[in-house]
Amino acid sequence: MKIQHITYLSLGTNQGHKLDNLQNAVNLIDGKIGAIQKISSIYKTAAWGFNGNDFYNICIKVSTSLPSDALINLLLSIEKELGRERTNKEGYQNRNIDIDILLFDDEIILSKALIVPHSKMLERKFVMIPLVEIAANVIHPIEKKLLNICLQNCNDSSEIFKIDALLTRPIPITEKYNYIAIEGNIGAGKTSLAKMMSDEFNAKLVLERFADNPFLPKFYEDKERYAFPLEMSFLADRYQQLSDDLAQFDLFKNFIISDYYIFKSLIFAQVTLSKDEYLLYRKMFNLIYKEITKPDLYVYLYQNTERLLENIKKRGRIYEQNIEPEYLKKIHDGYKSFIKTQKNLNLLIIDVSEIDFVNNTIDYDFIMDKIKNN
The missing domain is CATH 3.40.50.300 (P-loop containing nucleotide triphosphate hydrolases)
Known part of the structure; x- marks a missing residue:
């Protein structure tokens, strides 16, 4: 019997057919990572930290038997499979898909490959709003507060808009x-x-x-x-x-x-x-x-x-x-x-x-x- 972990992921895209990018990522995560239990609405925001096209962002809740180190490696491979090319340039860039691990159970992970909870998540509305939509009563492992409270304390003043389109959740x-x-x-x-x-x-x-x-x-x-x-x-x-x-x-x-x-x-x-x-x-x-x-x-x-x-x-x-x-x-x-x-x-x-x-x-x-x- 494998131990099941609950992880919350943030997905974003600002290039190409953005709805397809998100749906393809969701499908691959379902096939390679684990069962997707929840998908948030899609939120549109301006590029954060650089000049670029508007982003579509979502958060998803996933049940997986993978340990955190295997999880991050598989997510990187999914990004690559979907055409993401990482460069050595500093700063934020346009990308057809970006997948971040926000939470992994209630663990605190500080390693070279992975930091969990994600170090910037509490500063970003485009992360917190879709995350709270599907995990309002989850407690942040470091802050020891409900995510809903963490969102209220977020100082990000950027505008965020929910769009009408919906993604299809693969049925486990x-x-x-x-x-x-x-x-x-x-x-x-x-x-x-x-x-x-x-x-x-x-x-x-x-x-x-x-x-x-x-x-x-x-x-x-x-x-x-x-x-x-x-x-x-x-x-x-x-x-x-x-x-x-x-x-x-x-x-x-x-x-x-x-x-x-x-x-x-x-x-x-x-x-x-x-x-x-x-x-x-x-x-x-x-x-x-x-x-x-x-x-x-x-x-x-x-x-x-x-x-x-x-x-x-x-x-x-x-x-x-x-x-x-x-x-x-x-x-x-x-x-x-x-x-x-x-x-x-x-x-x-x-x-x-x-x-x-x-x-x-x-x-x-x-x-x-x-x-x-x-």
Whole structure:
């Protein structure tokens, strides 16, 4: 579980298409820094400290797991990505984007790279007015006063105007969804992704308890004999686990991620059971399925068979090492049929065959973007 910090940032621009500059910066901060919880109105002011075009300024509240030193480095990289070129000239200059850290939790930071609270913030209306709009009751760590009081004590006499235009706040995954189920074939990486997301978003994690199933090793040794007791035990355990875990949490207030959805029981049963066994199994499943809470988002991770076999071999579970490619193909075909028939389930299919989201941050961010923008 990652510690979440609250930071307040000031964004300003006086070159090019200023609204686009601010929106692009907001989007990149959301993608690389953390969830944006609040955005102030846009305020127009004359250039402060030099002759230049008028500025558009905003403040934003961001929740991030980054420490302050990583935060400042990423913000500098975002400025650069948006075209800012820093020079060695002294004094203030025109710029298409400027991002400053105003506050970071209630910390006081004095380092070569970063000073927090920002040393000039209390002197600038173009900072304090948008900041107070979204953080009036936050206490300044040094002054020990509410920011609203600090604004009243500000001696800056420059004029500041609120404009009508509004920026779009990217909706965080934790606000968009309450319950996400991640699925995929054996070895697709669903458990790894569920754990990574749970860690990032401090979500309740529901993991399938397959390791505790005594029939699983026996099934891989003698499929015909142990298929029915295996599938029935899985169905009973999945139903009990999901019922118990989901009942303990308010689905409107908590974020839950599971590495399976109960429909996988039917998919695997189709592959492993005889026709008569499957018909009996299906009757039991239909009774149970009506009672299970449906996820807000169902994510299916697709991996080609070659990669699945590599992953299975790599994780080294003895009872999985003799899984045949044809068996994996049948499982995938089962998921494929299920996906085609689901009209009322919010489905997202992500091909992860050519990416490594466990070891590559860019690949993980790619998946998060897919989920966020679904």
